[in-house]
Amino acid sequence: MTDRCExxxxxxxxxxxxxxxxxxxxxxxRSPSGVDGLTTEHLIINMGPQHPSTHGVxxxxxxxxxxxxxxxxxxxxxxxxxxEKLAEHRRYDAVGTLMxxxxxxxxxxxxxxxxxxxxxxxxxxxPRKAHWxxxxxxxxxxxxxxxxxxxxxxxxxxxxxxxxxxxxxxEALLDILEALSGQRMMFNYIRPGGVVADMPLGLTEQxxxxxxxxxxxxxxxxxxxxxxxxxxxxxxxxxxxxxxxALAFGLTGxxxxxxxxxxxxxxxxxxxxxxxxxxxxxxxxxxxxxxxYIVRMGEMRQSARMIAQLIDGMPEGAFTAKVPRIIRPNAxxxxxxxxxxxxxxxxxxxxxxxxxxxxxxxxxxxLFAAQALEEILPGHLIADAVMIVGSTDIMLGELDR
Amino acid sequence: xxxxxxxxxxxxxxxxxxxxxxxxxxxxxRVSLADVGDVLAELKSAGYESLVDFDGMDTGELIExxxxxxxxxxxxxxxxxxxxxxxxxxxxxxxEYPSALMPxxxxxxxxxxxxxxxxxxxxxxxxxxxxxxxxxDVPIRTVEEVRAR
Numbered sequence: 001m002t003d004r005c006e007x008x009x010x011x012x013x014x015x016x017x018x019x020x021x022x023x024x025x026x027x028x029x030r031s032p033s034g035v036d037g038l039t040t041e042h043l044i045i046n047m048g049p050q051h052p053s054t055h056g057v058x059x060x061x062x063x064x065x066x067x068x069x070x071x072x073x074x075x076x077x078x079x080x081x082x083x084e085k086l087a088e089h090r091r092y093d094a095v096g097t098l099m100x101x102x103x104x105x106x107x108x109x110x111x112x113x114x115x116x117x118x119x120x121x122x123x124x125x126x127p128r129k130a131h132w133x134x135x136x137x138x139x140x141x142x143x144x145x146x147x148x149x150x151x152x153x154x155x156x157x158x159x160x161x162x163x164x165x166x167x168x169x170x171e172a173l174l175d176i177l178e179a180l181s182g183q184r185m186m187f188n189y190i191r192p193g194g195v196v197a198d199m200p201l202g203l204t205e206q207x208x209x210x211x212x213x214x215x216x217x218x219x220x221x222x223x224x225x226x227x228x229x230x231x232x233x234x235x236x237x238x239x240x241x242x243x244x245x246a247l248a249f250g251l252t253g254x255x256x257x258x259x260x261x262x263x264x265x266x267x268x269x270x271x272x273x274x275x276x277x278x279x280x281x282x283x284x285x286x287x288x289x290x291x292x293y294i295v296r297m298g299e300m301r302q303s304a305r306m307i308a309q310l311i312d313g314m315p316e317g318a319f320t321a322k323v324p325r326i327i328r329p330n331a332x333x334x335x336x337x338x339x340x341x342x343x344x345x346x347x348x349x350x351x352x353x354x355x356x357x358x359x360x361x362x363x364x365x366x367l368f369a370a371q372a373l374e375e376i377l378p379g380h381l382i383a384d385a386v387m388i389v390g391s392t393d394i395m396l397g398e399l400d401r
Numbered sequence: 402x403x404x405x406x407x408x409x410x411x412x413x414x415x416x417x418x419x420x421x422x423x424x425x426x427x428x429x430x431r432v433s434l435a436d437v438g439d440v441l442a443e444l445k446s447a448g449y450e451s452l453v454d455f456d457g458m459d460t461g462e463l464i465e466x467x468x469x470x471x472x473x474x475x476x477x478x479x480x481x482x483x484x485x486x487x488x489x490x491x492x493x494x495x496x497e498y499p500s501a502l503m504p505x506x507x508x509x510x511x512x513x514x515x516x517x518x519x520x521x522x523x524x525x526x527x528x529x530x531x532x533x534x535x536x537x538d539v540p541i542r543t544v545e546e547v548r549a550r
Contacts, residue, residue: 076503077526084511085534089541120425247450247473250500261473268476335426335469335480348426348456348467359535361456371503400526 040066045382049078053156053386056396058370060389062382069385072377074370079400087360092118092327095357096188102362103398104185106145108137108177109340110398111190114360116271116336117349118192121329128273129317130194135273136310137180137189138338139303140207144173145341146300149393153293154225156390157234162225169217172210179203192327194320204311214304222297232290239289239376239388246287249372252365253343254299255392258284258291265339276313277306289391296393326355342366342393364398403428404477412447416440429480437483438492441468445497448472449479452498457508459537463487464512468494485514487536493519511535 048059057078063071083098090098099110112134119126151166174184179200181189189196225231241251246259256263264281266274282298284291331353337346343365350359369392377385409421409430418433419440432440441452454469468481485491491509493516495502506525509516513533516522524531532539 073521074503077524080526082534085541248499250451250453250498252453263473332425344453346454346469348454350458359458361454361458363454363456367503368500371500375499 042070047382047385049075054389054396055152055394056399058389058394058396058399060373060377060385062377062385064382067381067383069377069380069382072374072385074373076367076370076396076399079396081401083401084360084362087357089356091355092329092357093191094188095360096191097186099362100186100188101397102364102401103340103342103345103366103395105148105395105397106141106341107185107187108134108141108190109338109345110362111187112138112272113336113338113340113345113347114349115190115192116338117334117347118327118329118351120334120336121332121349121351122192122323122327123330124193124321124323126194126321127318129198129315129319130321132273132310132314133180133195133199133319134190135277136307136314137177137187137195138272139306139310140173140177140180142341143300143303143307144170144177146296146303147173149296149341149390150221150225150300153390153393154231156386157231159225159228159231162221165217165221165224169214176203176206176210179206191320191323192329193323194318196320198319199314204314207307207311211304211308215301218297218300218304226293226297234384234387235288235293235391236290237288238380238384239292239391241287241372241376243287245372245375249375250368251343251372252368253339253341254292254295255343255365255369255372257281258295259287260285265337265344269337271336271338273310277309279306289387292391292393328353328355337363340365342395342398343369345398362398362401364395364401366394366396366399369394370399402477404475404479409479412443413440415443424480427478427480429482431482434483434485434489434491437466437468437481438494438497440481441470441494442497444470444479444481448474450474452494452500453478455501455504455508457512457514457535459512459535460484461537464489464514466491466508488513488515490515490517492517493522495519 042063042065044063047062048054049057059075061073061075062069083102087095087098095114096111099114100107102110147166147170151163154162178184181187241259243259243261246256260283262283279302282295284295329351331351334349337344346363348361349357352358376388406421413419416436421430449470449472451471453471456467458465463484463486465484470479491514493505503525505516510524511534
């Protein structure tokens with residue numbers, strides 16, 4: 001028995017006839033058992049709010065056993081500006097400025113959600129061209145936002161080159177958005193009733209020039225980062241969010257679709273010009289960080305497809321409905337949600353017939369993704385925590401509001 | 402998509418003081434504060450897998466709370482509303498819907514209500530001593546007014 005134990009089971013196991021390593025022999029204070037006998041103390045470390053890998057001012061209070069995470073508390077609120085309260089003191093056409101500063105990388109979708117909510121309470125029919133311009137602005141902004149995510153997600157793994165390429169493409173997109181709305185990031189372009197301005201002359205050619213190279217570049221970017229073996233080893237199999245957990249934590253957007261749930265607000269609850277567009281919704285299977293990467297890369301390709309359809313089929317006509325200078329929606333309650341770059345952005349709006357919203361609730365998808373981190377991170381290494389936070393693509397501006 | 406009102410009424414028949422009606426945002430079930438935990442547990446077993454949103458609204462007399470439920474299997478959405486008095490206590494629904502963890506903390510702090518049964522009932526966005534900001538009796542002050550204090 002003893003021989004077999006040593007031969008087949010190897011070192012470190014207590015076989016018959018051996019001493020229990022927990023009981024030291026006479027004269028010694030502890031058994032010379034090597035690493036197994038060491039005890040480790042759990043440490044509490046702060047990751048953030050100024051950590052470069054938390055994509056903003058997210059603070060993770062992590063309890064670690066060595067390198068392994070035992071428990072996590074997500075602490076937020078470092079960027080709280082009271083957007084919901086401020087909206088109660090803005091006129092309806094000015095709330096868009098607050099929505100831009102909520103999710104400041106994809107402001108168009110926040111503006112669109114508010115405009116859709118306000119229009120439910122207004123007697124206004126949005127012209128067809130305004131719908132198309134809204135979709136165009138949203139998709140351009142989604143591309144820009146996903147490119148920021150793609151660049152910084154690579155930075156989290158230690159890769160550098162893809163960040164510079166992504167920023168180059170994003171700069172071209174921000175130039176287009178600036179030509180469209182007058183601002184690079186804080187647009188206030190989509191307002192209740194329509195949009196602020198028509199497409200300027202020459203913008204269609206500018207977008208075509210951008211699209212002519214983008215698909216090729218996207219393939220290259222995918223090879224550059226996703227084809228890298230180090231990146232794959234870092235990303236595959238970590239941070240798995242299965243269907244049940246994704247639904248329990250209210251995840252939306254790419255985080256939900258990576259778990260295989262086929263739900264996209266653009267298709268399930270169509271708004272703007274999306275019913276008329278031809279696009280696919282990329283889905284993942286297991287819901288790990290790699291699936292979220294693949295889903296977002298697929299979304300970029302679909303966004304480029306949609307932009308091409310939008311500029312080809314852009315209808316003629318007015319870009320906004322006739323809206324009074326001071327908008328006073330009817331008293332009532334409305335809820336509108338759109339598919340933002342990060343998931344479902346929802347606006348719960350209460351109007352009381354005056355020129356200010358009575359109450360505006362801003363449902364940011366990042367809040368739900370961030371609280372799921374408390375469940376996902378334990379069991380991973382600290383280095384993997386960086387990757388998982390990056391893969392959920394949270395935006396602290398809309399989390400803290 | 403909106404569920405059929407008759408289905409929701411049948412599902413929530415055991416709860417008195419429940420009214421189901423079609424309103425602008427969708428189908429809304431108004432329930433009493435004591436019932437809301439049981440109602441949400443009932444809805445979860447009926448296939449409403451996800452609590453997508455939770456927020457509050459100050460009517461001027463009390464706080465109206467809205468739970469936005471969604472079933473991905475049946476592709477339907479339902480709003481559940483209840484009311485709570487200023488400084489009242491709401492029962493946390495985190496055990497049925499973990500997505501309520503942070504929104505409940507936020508709503509409790511910004512409307513000045515208490516949480517019962519919550520595993521981590523701390524403030525989420527502001528520090529201790531800050532007034533319940535989203536209540537209508539808490540005004541926004543200008544920079545000059547704050548400096549003058």
